[in-house]
Amino acid sequence: MESKLFTPLRIRDLRFKNRIFVSPMCQYSSKDGLADTWHLVHLGSRAVGGSALVISEATSVSPEGRISPGDLGIWSEKHAEALKPVTEFIKNQGSIPGVQIAHAGRKASTASPFAGGGPLPETAGGWQTLAPSAVPFDTNYPVPKEMDKNEIETVLQQFVQAAQFSLQAGFEVAELHFAHGYLLHEFLSPLSNKRNDEFGGSLENRMRFPLMIAREVRNLWPMDKPVFVRISATDWTEGGWDIKQSVEFARKLKEIGIDLIDCSSGAIIPNVKIPAAPGYQVPFSEEVKKETGIMTGAVGMITDPEQAEEIVASGKADAVIIARELLRNPYWPLHAASRLGAEIPWPVQYERARISGRKR
Numbered sequence: 001m002e003s004k005l006f007t008p009l010r011i012r013d014l015r016f017k018n019r020i021f022v023s024p025m026c027q028y029s030s031k032d033g034l035a036d037t038w039h040l041v042h043l044g045s046r047a048v049g050g051s052a053l054v055i056s057e058a059t060s061v062s063p064e065g066r067i068s069p070g071d072l073g074i075w076s077e078k079h080a081e082a083l084k085p086v087t088e089f090i091k092n093q094g095s096i097p098g099v100q101i102a103h104a105g106r107k108a109s110t111a112s113p114f115a116g117g118g119p120l121p122e123t124a125g126g127w128q129t130l131a132p133s134a135v136p137f138d139t140n141y142p143v144p145k146e147m148d149k150n151e152i153e154t155v156l157q158q159f160v161q162a163a164q165f166s167l168q169a170g171f172e173v174a175e176l177h178f179a180h181g182y183l184l185h186e187f188l189s190p191l192s193n194k195r196n197d198e199f200g201g202s203l204e205n206r207m208r209f210p211l212m213i214a215r216e217v218r219n220l221w222p223m224d225k226p227v228f229v230r231i232s233a234t235d236w237t238e239g240g241w242d243i244k245q246s247v248e249f250a251r252k253l254k255e256i257g258i259d260l261i262d263c264s265s266g267a268i269i270p271n272v273k274i275p276a277a278p279g280y281q282v283p284f285s286e287e288v289k290k291e292t293g294i295m296t297g298a299v300g301m302i303t304d305p306e307q308a309e310e311i312v313a314s315g316k317a318d319a320v321i322i323a324r325e326l327l328r329n330p331y332w333p334l335h336a337a338s339r340l341g342a343e344i345p346w347p348v349q350y351e352r353a354r355i356s357g358r359k360r
Contacts, residue, residue: 002342003309003337003340003341003342004019004309004312004313005018005019005020005305005308005309005312005313005320005336005340005342006018006019006337006340006342006344007019009052009318009319011226011259011260011295012223012224012225012226012259013224013225014096014172014173014224014225014226016052016053016096016319017052017094017095017344018050018051018052018333018344019052019308019312019318019319019320020050020051020052020053020308020319020320020322020332020333020336021051021052021053021054021055021098021297021319021320021321021322022043022046022051022053022054022055022321022322022323022326023055023299023321023322023323023326024055024056024057024058024100024175024177024230024323025057025323025327026057026058026067026068026071027039027042027057027070027072028067028068028070028071028112028113028114028115029070030070030071030072030073031070032073033060033063033066033071033072033073033074033075033079034072034073034078034079034082035072035079035082035083035086036082039056039072039083039086040085040086040089043056043086043089043090043097044086044089044090044093045330046095046326046330047089047090047093047094047095048093048330048331048347048350049326049329049330049331049332049333049334050095050331050332050333050334050337050344050346051095051322051326051333052095052096052319053095053096053098053173053319054090054095054096054097054098055098055099055100055173055175055321056072056083056086056097056098056099056100056171057071057072057100058071058072058100058102058104058177058182059071059072059073059074059099059100059101059102059162059166060072060073060074060075060102060103060104060162061073061074061075061101061102061103061155061158061159061161061162062075062103062155062158063075063127064108064109064127064128064129064130065102065103065104065105065108065155065158065183066104066108066109067104067107067108067110067182068109068110068111068112068115068120069112069120069125070112071104074099074101074162074165074166074169075158075161075162075165076165077165077168079165079169080165080166080168080169081168081169083099083169083170083171084169084170086169087169087170087171087172088170091170093347094345096172096173097170097171097172097173098171098172098173098174098175098228099166099169099171099173099174099175100175100176100177100230101159101162101163101166101174101175101176101177101217102177102182102183103130103155103158103159103177103182103183103184104129104182104183105129105130105131105132105144105181105182105183105184105185105186106129106130106131106135106136106137106141106144106181106183106186106192107129107137107141107181107182108127108129108130109126109127109128109129109142110126111124118140119140119141119142128142128144128145129142129144129145130144130145130147130151130155130183131144131145131146131147131183131186131192132146132147132183132186132187132192132193132194132195132199132200132209133146133186133192133193133194133195133200134146135192135194137181137269137270138269138270146195152199152209155183155213156209156212156213156216159176159213159216159217160216160217160220163217163220163221164220167221167222172225173225173226173227173228174217174221174225174226174227174228175227175228175229175230175262176210176213176214176217176227176228176229176230177230178210178229178230178231178232179230179231179232179262179264179265179267180230180232180264180266180267180268181232181266181267181268181269184209184210184213185231185232185241185267185268186268187199187206187207187208187209187210188206188207188210188231188241188245188249189206189235189240189241189268190206190239190240190241191235191237191239191240191241191268191269192268192269193206203245203248207248207249207252210249211252211253211256214227214229214253214256214258215256218256218257218258226259226260227257227258227259228258228259228260228261228262228297229253229258229260229261229262230261230262230264231246231249231250231261231262231263231264232264232265232266232267232268233246233263233264233265233281233284233287233288234246234265234266234284235265235266235268235269235272236265236266236272236273236274237269237272240268240269241268243284243287243288246263246284246288247287247288247291247292250288250291250292250294251291251292253294254292254293254294258294259294259295260294260295260296260297260318260319261285261288261294261295261296261297262296262297262299262321263281263284263285263288263296263297263298263299263317264281264284264299264300265281265284265300276300276301277301278301278302278303278304278307279298279300279301279302279307279311280300280301281298281299281300282298282300282302282311282316282317283316285297285298285299285316285317286298286315286316286317289315289316289317289318295318295319296317296318297317297318297319297320297321298311298316298317298319298320298321299320299321299322299323301324302320302322302325303324303325305335305336305339305340306339306340308320308322308336309340334346
């Protein structure tokens, strides 16, 4: 039987050669938000490895929106120019370059994980963080500044500008980062959004700012190219954002013209018990897809070719969006094709090492 994982997927006018997408993975290796040779090799090797879509790490709309001083940025023409060699290389390998456009909100201004993590004080290069409400992420985090309406408008325009620079850089897919406890997730979740104006309180109000950003970016992004949104489908705790609200949000995003929901979960507050296990987040992509009809991507401990095949073949998601397994092995798609009996092209430079497409 033909492998569904290795059948093409068309979204708008883009043809993805298979259903394996590279998830955004922060590298904490930029200076002043600029891409360098690390990003070229890191993202480029995943394109060489056969993934259909290679999405950059969370790429900030402003210096203040970075998780750490080492994050990628897309707030100027200089940043776009630095990313052009990366997008050109990805395209030359037959893959599609995507950018995840982000603002870290109250979880910004932290040290990189391999520098110890945790909040950075201003004396160590940190900065004032922004959030929908003046509620810190954790007890050791500083209190963020509650955004006023001028700051909300500024961040909206920063997302629009970032999308423009992303197009200049050569990206073909834009993913808006509305997950993992960062700024737009903070607006969505009642655990972090305590506002009493039109941006807080009811579900309609909490969705308002993220939907404004989604609408503006979708209107700017070329109609023949897709826009994705990554969500945390649940906060994994009572009184937080949940799958029911996610389904309603996905309906609104679909009306705007968003093409695919990348269904992750969690990270709005610390110390939450998450039942992590292989495929533990797949039910979220299945539920959103079933209830709304929008395309979805499944994430979370997807490591086995047969597991990925079942997710796509059964209709639980339209694609698998893989992170750690592709860190361990950039060439996972080539080996997965062999396991599943799919014949796919190898880079001509690597043909001498080609694995047969016969099932073993």
